[in-house]
Each structure stands twice: as C-alpha cells, then as structure tokens.
Amino acid sequence: MTAASDTKTAPATPAATAPGTPPEALAALRAEIDRLDDQLHDLVMRRAEVVASLAASGVKRGGSPLRPGREAMILRRLLARHAGALPGGAVVRLWREIFGASSAMQGGFTVAVYAREEAQLRLARDHFGGAIPLRPLPTAARALAAVAAGEAQVAVLPAPEEGEPAEQAWWTGLDAPRLQVVARLPFWSEGEAAALAVAPGAADPSGDDRSLLRLEMAGDRGRAQVAAALAAAGLPPRSLLLRRDGGVVRALAEIDGVVEDGDARLAALPFDRALPLGFHAVPERGNPG
Numbered sequence: 001m002t003a004a005s006d007t008k009t010a011p012a013t014p015a016a017t018a019p020g021t022p023p024e025a026l027a028a029l030r031a032e033i034d035r036l037d038d039q040l041h042d043l044v045m046r047r048a049e050v051v052a053s054l055a056a057s058g059v060k061r062g063g064s065p066l067r068p069g070r071e072a073m074i075l076r077r078l079l080a081r082h083a084g085a086l087p088g089g090a091v092v093r094l095w096r097e098i099f100g101a102s103s104a105m106q107g108g109f110t111v112a113v114y115a116r117e118e119a120q121l122r123l124a125r126d127h128f129g130g131a132i133p134l135r136p137l138p139t140a141a142r143a144l145a146a147v148a149a150g151e152a153q154v155a156v157l158p159a160p161e162e163g164e165p166a167e168q169a170w171w172t173g174l175d176a177p178r179l180q181v182v183a184r185l186p187f188w189s190e191g192e193a194a195a196l197a198v199a200p201g202a203a204d205p206s207g208d209d210r211s212l213l214r215l216e217m218a219g220d221r222g223r224a225q226v227a228a229a230l231a232a233a234g235l236p237p238r239s240l241l242l243r244r245d246g247g248v249v250r251a252l253a254e255i256d257g258v259v260e261d262g263d264a265r266l267a268a269l270p271f272d273r274a275l276p277l278g279f280h281a282v283p284e285r286g287n288p289g
C-alpha cells in the first residue's frame with residue numbers, strides 16, 4: 001500500500017501513522033502497545049495483591065488506611081526518575097487512582113467533602129480517584145462530624161483564608177490531636193484552589209512536610225509580633241493568618257517541617273495556647289497537564 005493511501009485509511013491516529021508508514025508498521029506498533037499493556041496490567045494486579053497482603057497482615061496500625069506521607073514519597077520518587085513524553089501530571093494521576101483503589105481495598109473508605117467552590121469537589125475527586133465514595137456535606141462542621149463519628153475516614157475542607165467568615169474558619173475549632181490535617185490537595189500543583197484533608201490521628205511524615213499551628217492569645221498582637229515570637233522559638237512561619245472572634249485572637253501559622261504535640265519549641269512560645277493541627281507533604285509544583 002502506498003504512503004498516500006495509508007494516510008487516507010488511518011487518519012484518526014496521526015502519531016502512529018506518520019505519512020509513509022505502512023499499515024503493517026501500525027499493526028506492529030499496536031501489538032507492542034498490547035504487550036506493554038499486558039505487562040502493566042500484570043504489575044498492577046501484582047501490586048494490588050501486595051496491598052491486600054499488607055492489609056491482611058495487620059502490621060498497619062490505626063483506623064484509616066490512608067497514608068498520605070507514604071503516597072507523597074512514592075510520587076516524589078517516581079517524578080524524580082520520570083523521563084520521556086508522558087507529562088509528569090499524567091504519572092501523578094495514574095498513581096493517585098491506584099492509591100485511591102488501594103485505600104478502598106483496605107476496607108470502607110469514604111471521603112466527606114465540604115466544598116466552598118465546585119473546584120474543591122473536583123480536587124477531592126482527582127486526589128482520591130474515581131473508586132472512592134465522596135460524600136458532599138453542606139458545612140465544614142458536618143464533614144468533620146462525619147469523620148469523628150467514623151462515617152467517613154477523611155474530610156476534605158477548603159484551605160483556610162485570611163478574613164473568611166467565622167463559620168467558614170473550621171481550623172479555629174478543629175479537635176486536634178483527635179482530628180488532624182494529614183494532606184494538602186492538590187499534591188501536583190500549587191494552583192488557585194486548594195484544600196486540606198483532615199483524618200483521625202497524626203499524619204505520616206513524607207520527609208518534606210509543612211505543619212499547621214493554631215495559636216490563641218488575648219489582647220492585641222500584630223502579625224509582625226506574632227511572627228517574631230514564632231521565629232524566636234525556632235518556628236519561623238512561612239505564612240500566618242490572624243483573626244479575632246469576640247475577644248479571642250487566633251493565628252494559624254504554617255511552619256516548615258513537622259511540629260507535633262510535645263515539641264520543645266512550643267513550650268517557649270509566649271501565647272495562651274499553641275496547638276499543632278497536623279502537617280502535610282509539601283506539594284510538588286508542576287503544570288497539571
């Protein structure tokens with residue numbers, strides 16, 4: 001068959017049918033793709049068997065199967081070795097789907113979502129994959145209550161913002177250390193919409209994490225003063241939200257590294273209360289193409 005007729009008969013797959021490529025070559029390339037798909041499928045099935053053994057072995061303690069720190073470590077390792085034409089974002093999406101299915105395999109796994117915008121619901125779906133039941137709830141308090149009651153294993157909530165109304169500022173009443181921030185969505189890009197995942201107990205460290213610290217203080221203290229006190233204690237904030245609700249001034253500090261209950265640096269802080277709210281893996285920057 002001539003190059004011209006080949007171009008006419010198979011216009012739908014231009015990459016595999018460059019002008020001049022005979023159909024035999026197309027068939028050979030597709031046979032190669034089929035072989036690779038079989039190998040990929042075998043490996044994905046073997047991976048699921050290992051996850052099933054891990055779940056059955058009981059070596060993993062704690063109520064929720066979710067280990068966002070471990071997921072972040074896997075994704076960072078794969079992105080560091082990634083090369084070639086497939087976008088890094090596609091690798092992340094493939095593995096996010098695998099992680100979601102792996103979590104679902106380990107028992108009931110439901111995600112309660114309070115989304116201020118449609119984009120946050122999408123973030124939850126993209127992050128946890130298509131296999132996970134999402135339960136949209138009308139308030140952050142309802143989503144947290146679902147997790148506290150064991151009806152959901154994780155809550156996805158909008159990332160805190162400066163000046164948000166009191167009923168939106170879920171972090172001011174987060175019942176830590178019982179419930180803690182364990183992940184930030186999306187992992188792949190630091191885009192406009194962002195959400196935090198809250199689950200029972202502590203997050204697992206990923207090796208490159210950021211912590212959230214809630215500070216409570218009476219009276220007036222400016223942002224610079226609060227930041228300076230944190231820095232003096234060895235906890236320089238990467239960002240700081242400040243709000244006053246009635247007579248209580250609260251701050252939410254984002255701090256590099258892991259800050260947990262019992263951290264000696266907390267004892268040095270000149271505030272009425274300093275409560276770690278959990279931590280999350282530092283997201284990978286990238287164009288989610």
Ligand SMILES: O=C(O)C(=O)C[C@]1(C(=O)O)C=C[C@@H](O)C=C1
Nearest residue numbers: 065066067068070071099102103
């Ligand atoms: O390593 C675990 O604890 C697992 O459950 C396995 C696995 C995975 O598929 O790699 C699944 C879900 C967790 O969130 C993290 C990792």
